[in-house]
Amino acid sequence: MTSFSLPHELHGDGAHKVFAVHGWFADRSAYAAVLPDLDRTEFTYALVDLRGYGAAKDAAGAYTTNEAALDLVELADRLGWERFSVVGHSMGGAVGQRLLAVAPHRLRRLVGVSPVPASGLALPPGQWELFADAAHRPENRRAIIDITTGGRRPAAWLDRMVARSLAVSDQKAFRAWLDSWAGEDFHTRIEDSPVPALAVAGALDPALSADLLRGTWMTWYPRAELRELSSAGHYAMDETPLELIRVVEDFLRADSPDGADDTDGTEGAADAEGAQGSGRVGEGEPA
Numbered sequence: 001m002t003s004f005s006l007p008h009e010l011h012g013d014g015a016h017k018v019f020a021v022h023g024w025f026a027d028r029s030a031y032a033a034v035l036p037d038l039d040r041t042e043f044t045y046a047l048v049d050l051r052g053y054g055a056a057k058d059a060a061g062a063y064t065t066n067e068a069a070l071d072l073v074e075l076a077d078r079l080g081w082e083r084f085s086v087v088g089h090s091m092g093g094a095v096g097q098r099l100l101a102v103a104p105h106r107l108r109r110l111v112g113v114s115p116v117p118a119s120g121l122a123l124p125p126g127q128w129e130l131f132a133d134a135a136h137r138p139e140n141r142r143a144i145i146d147i148t149t150g151g152r153r154p155a156a157w158l159d160r161m162v163a164r165s166l167a168v169s170d171q172k173a174f175r176a177w178l179d180s181w182a183g184e185d186f187h188t189r190i191e192d193s194p195v196p197a198l199a200v201a202g203a204l205d206p207a208l209s210a211d212l213l214r215g216t217w218m219t220w221y222p223r224a225e226l227r228e229l230s231s232a233g234h235y236a237m238d239e240t241p242l243e244l245i246r247v248v249e250d251f252l253r254a255d256s257p258d259g260a261d262d263t264d265g266t267e268g269a270a271d272a273e274g275a276q277g278s279g280r281v282g283e284g285e286p287a
Contacts, residue, residue: 006049006071007055034237051063085107100193109254132175135172148234194223203229
């Protein structure tokens with residue numbers, strides 16, 4: 001089998017290495033809004049394109065979270081990163097959790113931004129049709145983005161998000177990814193992982209809500225934390241970039257330079273400063 005290396009771009013030259021993994025609707029450009037204000041002195045960020053997206057749009061593959069986790073390990077080897085942290089948005093959050101199964105000793109810290117649970121999602125038939133047909137129906141993509149940002153975002157922004165999604169994703173790969181992040185349950189392989197794990201929820205997202213994460217993420221990881229951003233929906237990178245950076249980088253900084261954790265292992269669920277109460281779990285969600 002031909003060796004494959006995830007296309008990527010590097011930002012910063014800090015000692016703490018961090019992969020940033022996009023979700024179902026975007027390539028690495030999902031992180032464009034946060035790039036100008038990242039701490040490039042303390043961290044080195046590698047933004048990647050998963051198979052079927054961006055510069056890897058034509059890459060063959062199984063399009064699964066397990067394959068993506070192995071691709072990240074291969075890229076880490078190429079970059080000379082022995083240990084690293086991962087920030088994953090939605091589907092990318094599931095990819096990050098897969099690393100707890102395939103290379104737990106390599107992972108310093110895990111951050112999921114509206115992360116898909118490692119248990120997958122059993123979507124009801126109507127919701128499944130909405131998501132499955134989003135591969136070839138732009139209107140479905142728009143409806144999903146609108147619902148999961150609380151119906152509060154401008155029409156022009158929704159249109160731009162859909163246009164970007166269509167431009168950077170391969171239709172067949174996009175559809176195949178759904179079977180993996182929604183249909184695969186690997187949570188028993190990662191339960192009780194000692195890796196510090198932060199979940200960031202958007203209060204305006206009725207699907208991947210803080211309530212859902214309390215029943216999944218927070219029950220699986222002994223050193224889990226939960227932050228809820230009061231003004232964000234599913235796309236915190238675009239909706240509240242500065243708040244997201246502060247929460248994520250504060251969490252990453254708690255890890256000492258040698259990779260040993262500086263905390264006492266007693267992290268628990270908490271809301272971000274100024275956060276509202278969590279919303280209720282919706283019937284379906286994007287990744």
